[in-house]
Amino acid sequence: MRLPLALLPVCLLANACSVFSPMPLWELTKAGGTLAGSALSQGPASASDVVYHSHAPLGSVCIEFNDQNQARDFLPALQRALADNQVRSRIYDPATRADQCEGWLRYRTQLDWDVPPLGRQYQPYLYLATLSLYARDGSLLASSTYAAEGAFGNGKWADTYAKLGPAVKVLITGFEK
Known part of the structure; x- marks a missing residue:
């Protein structure tokens, strides 16, 4: 449990923090919607x-x-x-x-x-x-x-x-x- 808390400041400063989203299902839904819209168009x-x-x-x-x-x-x-x-x-x-x-x-x-x-x-x-x-x-x-x-x-x-x-x-x- 201590290791993830120790990584939190590093993640907040990194550019790719969306990987550690508090709502990964929502991020996946947004990405899927973008891909579906692109495919339709x-x-x-x-x-x-x-x-x-x-x-x-x-x-x-x-x-x-x-x-x-x-x-x-x-x-x-x-x-x-x-x-x-x-x-x-x-x-x-x-x-x-x-x-x-x-x-x-x-x-x-x-x-x-x-x-x-x-x-x-x-x-x-x-x-x-x-x-x-x-x-x-x-x-x-x-x-x-x-x-x-x-x-x-x-x-x-x-x-x-x-x-x-x-x-x-x-x-x-x-x-x-």
């Missing part, structure tokens, strides 16, 4: 607001560049998700009308700011992405949306490619999985 994304009109598969699409997009990694992630679905893509200025395009993809994005799990500073994350696929004649073929879900929404802090994957898949195939 990295979880899988899903598509919503899906509109799909049956059409012949497209081998390539032209992406209409949106200068209002603020997510730097959006276009590379979008092109990678399209390639995963065997669709080639090129990016064009909205004023350009390339006749070789089988379809046109238009997008709109919105960023939001929050503090990531275990972080200290606010950072931007992709909050919303709406994708619309049009035929050469201008008719809507498909539309889908990715939207972050609430404060602890699934996929909030996932990378842009992981967020766009389900929305692009349903846009091209009509099915999310």
Whole structure:
């Protein structure tokens, strides 16, 4: 009994005194909650607001560049998700009308700011992405949306490619999985 009392002053001066917490169960609960929140915010994304009109598969699409997009990694992630679905893509200025395009993809994005799990500073994350696929004649073929879900929404802090994957898949195939 004397040895633990002798160590008490040393523990109070040490930086790692949380190991000797008077309420270890509470410390464990806090750590578990932090890990669960972090796991939820990295979880899988899903598509919503899906509109799909049956059409012949497209081998390539032209992406209409949106200068209002603020997510730097959006276009590379979008092109990678399209390639995963065997669709080639090129990016064009909205004023350009390339006749070789089988379809046109238009997008709109919105960023939001929050503090990531275990972080200290606010950072931007992709909050919303709406994708619309049009035929050469201008008719809507498909539309889908990715939207972050609430404060602890699934996929909030996932990378842009992981967020766009389900929305692009349903846009091209009509099915999310």
